[in-house]
Every structure is written in C-alpha cells, then in structure tokens.
Amino acid sequence: MKLKQTYKELPSIFYADVALNKVASPHVVLWNEALANELQLPAFWREQADYFAGNDMPEGAAQIAQAYAGHQFGHFTMLGDGRALLIGEVETERGLVDVQLKGAGRTPFSRGGDGRAALGPMLREFIISEAMHALGIPTTRSLAVTLTGELVQRESLLEGAVLTRTASSHLRVGTFQYARQLADYEHVKVLADYAIMRHDADLAEQRDKYVQFLQRVIERQAKLLAQWQCIGFVHGVMNTDNMTISGETIDYGPCAFLDTYDLGAVFSSIDRQGRYAFGNQPKMAGWNLARLAESILPLFADNEEQATEAAQAALNDFPVLFNVYWLEGMREKLGLFTAREDDRELVQQLLLAMQQHKADYTETFRALAEGDYPDNELFESDAFFDWEMKWQQRLLQEDSSYAEAQQLMQRANPIVIPRNERVNEAIRAAEAGDFAPVEELLHVLSTPYTLEEQYAHYAKGPEDDRPFVTYCGT
Numbered sequence: 001m002k003l004k005q006t007y008k009e010l011p012s013i014f015y016a017d018v019a020l021n022k023v024a025s026p027h028v029v030l031w032n033e034a035l036a037n038e039l040q041l042p043a044f045w046r047e048q049a050d051y052f053a054g055n056d057m058p059e060g061a062a063q064i065a066q067a068y069a070g071h072q073f074g075h076f077t078m079l080g081d082g083r084a085l086l087i088g089e090v091e092t093e094r095g096l097v098d099v100q101l102k103g104a105g106r107t108p109f110s111r112g113g114d115g116r117a118a119l120g121p122m123l124r125e126f127i128i129s130e131a132m133h134a135l136g137i138p139t140t141r142s143l144a145v146t147l148t149g150e151l152v153q154r155e156s157l158l159e160g161a162v163l164t165r166t167a168s169s170h171l172r173v174g175t176f177q178y179a180r181q182l183a184d185y186e187h188v189k190v191l192a193d194y195a196i197m198r199h200d201a202d203l204a205e206q207r208d209k210y211v212q213f214l215q216r217v218i219e220r221q222a223k224l225l226a227q228w229q230c231i232g233f234v235h236g237v238m239n240t241d242n243m244t245i246s247g248e249t250i251d252y253g254p255c256a257f258l259d260t261y262d263l264g265a266v267f268s269s270i271d272r273q274g275r276y277a278f279g280n281q282p283k284m285a286g287w288n289l290a291r292l293a294e295s296i297l298p299l300f301a302d303n304e305e306q307a308t309e310a311a312q313a314a315l316n317d318f319p320v321l322f323n324v325y326w327l328e329g330m331r332e333k334l335g336l337f338t339a340r341e342d343d344r345e346l347v348q349q350l351l352l353a354m355q356q357h358k359a360d361y362t363e364t365f366r367a368l369a370e371g372d373y374p375d376n377e378l379f380e381s382d383a384f385f386d387w388e389m390k391w392q393q394r395l396l397q398e399d400s401s402y403a404e405a406q407q408l409m410q411r412a413n414p415i416v417i418p419r420n421e422r423v424n425e426a427i428r429a430a431e432a433g434d435f436a437p438v439e440e441l442l443h444v445l446s447t448p449y450t451l452e453e454q455y456a457h458y459a460k461g462p463e464d465d466r467p468f469v470t471y472c473g474t
C-alpha cells in the first residue's frame with residue numbers, strides 16, 4: 001500500500017513541509033487492530049513504531065503541517081498544525097482517509113510550543129474518540145499511541161507520546177478562514193473544490209455547488225450536534241479550528257460526558273464564561289458555521305446581496321435541522337417510533353425534572369429503557385411520577401408493542417460511556433506503566449449498549465456529588 005498525497009496538490013500556502021523530528025526510543029503501547037483492518041493497512045505496519053513516532057516514513061508518505069486559522073474563544077488567530085504531521089491519505093471504499101501523527105514535534109506553526117504531547121492526553125483522545133465511534137457518533141479515529149522514550153515539560157515532566165489519528169479529512173472551518181484571510185478568491189475556490197472532492201463529490205458538477213456545499217456542512221454539523229446533545233457529550237473547545245467540514249468530532253481536549261444532567265456543565269478550566277457549556281453547544285456551532293459562510297461567501301454569487309441572502313438562508317436552516325435531529329434522537333431514547341405534536345414538551349419535562357433532581361443523565365435513560373428504576377431523588381419525585389404517566393400514555397399511542405419500544409430504547413441509550421473518573425483512573429495506571437486498565441476500558445466501551453456482568457461497575461456514575469475533575473493538560 002502506498003499513501004496518497006492529494007492535499008499536497010493544493011497551493012503551497014495551505015501547508016508547510018516539515019523535517020522529521022526523531023525521538024529516542026519509540027514503542028507502540030496501544031494499537032487499534034480493528035481500525036488497521038478497516039483501512040487494510042499492511043500487517044507489518046504494526047511492528048513499525050518508527051512510522052508512528054515520526055522517525056521513519058511508510059511508502060509514499062509526506063511530512064506536512066496543515067495551515068489553518070481559528071476563532072479561539074471568539075478571538076481570531078492564524079494557527080496551523082503546531083504539533084501534527086499529516087503523512088498522507090489511505091484510499092478506502094469510503095474515500096480517502098488522512099493519517100496524521102499528533103505530537104510528532106515542532107513545525108513552522110509551533111509558535112512557542114514544543115510540538116510534543118504527553119502520554120495522558122493522547123490516551124484520553126484514543127479512548128474517547130474510539131468510544132464515540134462505538135456509540136455511533138462521527139469522529140476522527142485513533143490507530144495507535146506510541147511512546148517516544150522522551151520526556152515533555154508540562155507542569156511536571158511527563159512521558160511523551162504520539163497519537164496516530166485518522167480522519168475523513170482534517171479540513172476545518174478554520175482552514176477556510178485561513179484561506180479567506182490570507183489569500184484571494186482563487187485560493188478559497190481551490191480549497192472549496194478540494195473539500196467538495198473529499199466530502200461531496202456528487203456536487204462537483206452542480207452550478208450552485210458552493211451554496212450546496214455549505215448546506216451539506218450545516219446538515220452534517222446539525223446531525224452531529226444533535227448526537228452530542230442526545231448522548232450528553234460536552235466538547236469543551238468548540239473553536240472554529242476544532243470544527244470539521246466532514247462532520248466528524250475532532251480534538252478531545254477538555255471534553256467530558258455528563259454525569260448529572262446540567263445545561264450549564266463546563267469541564268474546561270479555561271472556559272470561565274461557559275461559552276462552550278453543554279446547553280450552549282448548538283448555538284456555538286451555529287456561530288462557527290456563520291464563520292464558514294463568511295469565508296466562502298464570494299463563491300456564492302457575483303452580487304454581494306445575493307450571496308449574503310444565500311448564506312443567510314443556509315445558516316437559518318441550522319437550528320431547524322438541529323431541532324429535527326435532536327427530537328428524533330430523543331424520541332428514540334424514549335421508545336417512540338412516530339412523531340406527535342407534544343413530544344418536545346414531553347422530553348423537556350423529563351429533562352427539567354432531571355436537572356432539578358440532579359439525576360445522572362445516562363443512568364436515567366438506561367433505567368427507563370430497562371423499566372427498572374433505582375431509588376433516587378428523581379425516580380421518587382412527584383415530577384417524575386407525573387411525567388411517567390404522560391409517557392406511558394404516549395407509548396400507548398404507538399402501533400408498536402412495549403417490547404419493541406424497549407428494544408429501541410436499549411439501542412439508543414448506552415449503558416456505558418467514558419466517564420471522566422473511569423478514564424482518568426485508567427490513564428493514571430498507564431502513566432504508572434500498567435496499560436491493562438486502559439485495554440479493559442477500551443473493551444468495555446467498544447460495545448456501549450451491552451455490558452458483560454463482570455464490568456458492571458463501569459456503568460455507574462460517581463457516587464458523590466463532586467463535579468468532574470477538569471482536565472486541560474495537553
């Protein structure tokens with residue numbers, strides 16, 4: 001197999017060539033065999049720690065850092081891969097897949113950074129991205145974590161590691177912002193054509209392909225955000241450089257899954273204003289998409305007024321689409337196959353009761369799916385009693401049986417999610433040299449809708465009311 005290099009065919013402002021930053025003694029500590037098989041990687045790659053640490057390159061590989069910009073917590077900055085190396089694309093049945101080494105050393109975009117990553121955050125990205133995939137949520141994937149044999153300086157000295165990440169592309173909203181900020185109409189157009197080739201090839205010959213492209217990105221993001229909200233995922237850093245064109249979740253920094261249901265949940269210690277709080281995520285996604293629309297606006301029409309109108313119409317669809325997908329997801333979580341007018345109210349009433357009684361989000365829905373309620377404040381409350389009567393009446397309006405509704409709920413409500421405490425425990429063990437807990441956690445998270453009995457403790461939320469530990473070390 002030879003890696004492809006379509007991204008390198010873009011004008012050179014979109015990337016920088018990077019020399020290899022060799023490390024002392026690479027050692028692969030986590031390997032995703034299922035993903036390697038899916039990508040049909042040659043079997044001998046498994047043994048090539050040098051490939052995954054950036055010491056050596058497979059056939060056809062390049063070494064480039066991608067250029068992009070981004071609004072970070074609302075402030076625009078020119079960025080680029082400061083610690084990642086795109087080595088090429090694997091051709092698969094589902095299209096090209098980027099292979100990137102995250103933490104592979106300095107690049108021309110590193111600014112003051114060392115270009116490196118510590119083991120803990122790379123394990124965290126591996127675990128959570130793979131859990132998201134198993135939950136059915138579009139995401140970048142993780143192929144390997146490779147120790148470098150070198151230390152990195154953070155608050156303390158930590159073991160260095162490289163994550164091998166795959167993605168259906170690493171094009172971001174920020175890539176378009178970069179093109180618009182730095183270059184002319186032609187460069188924005190070349191980038192948009194490239195993105196269409198990667199993600200929306202069927203649009204290539206359409207007359208209004210750029211407006212349709214924007215609509216597609218909006219549609220994908222609306223679906224993604226609905227999935228995040230339904231599963232209780234808080235991304236934490238929804239900067240425009242962390243929003244993909246593909247609709248895959250990217251960058252697992254200070255992210256977390258909800259324990260107790262709380263619209264205000266924030267897990268990032270740098271997000272003091274709650275800009276990216278759980279309940280704000282759909283609004284912030286809409287804001288980011290407006291930045292994409294602005295960046296490609298000149299491609300829509302010669303006439304500025306017409307172009308703005310087309311962009312506005314597409315952007316106005318985002319909240320509408322989000323709401324449709326969200327309600328669809330929520331209906332499934334409640335075992336409803338059909339749509340009725342009052343469904344939104346029914347869902348909101350439950351969520352309000354969950355927020356008031358500090359109920360665990362995942363446990364609550366799974367308890368509904370099992371029909372087996374734990375003794376806790378929510379399930380003993382009048383609010384729940386009242387809601388449950390309405391829910392039961394609503395279920396009776398369905399043509400399907402209760403058993404069918406239950407099956408639907410069991411497919412829509414996971415038993416296990418990567419709870420922060422469990423993830424951190426496993427990472428701490430790995431940092432001390434024991435990778436068995438990470439492997440076990442990955443095993444459990446790979447089938448989140450079923451759980452073998454011996455792993456029952458993974459299903460439990462934290463027993464006390466402590467807020468999550470925030471995790472921001474990169």
Ligand SMILES: Nc1ncnc2c1ncn2[C@@H]1O[C@H](COP(=O)(O)OP(=O)(O)OP(=O)(O)O)[C@@H](O)[C@H]1O
Binds near residue numbers: 080109112241251252
């Ligand atoms: N240690 C580092 N050295 C150099 N650049 C860094 C370092 N850490 C982060 N950066 C750069 O700072 C920017 C913002 O960082 P952020 O943590 O959002 O991204 P990341 O996790 O490195 O990458 P990605 O968004 O691709 O997952 C990125 O351009 C990133 O490349």
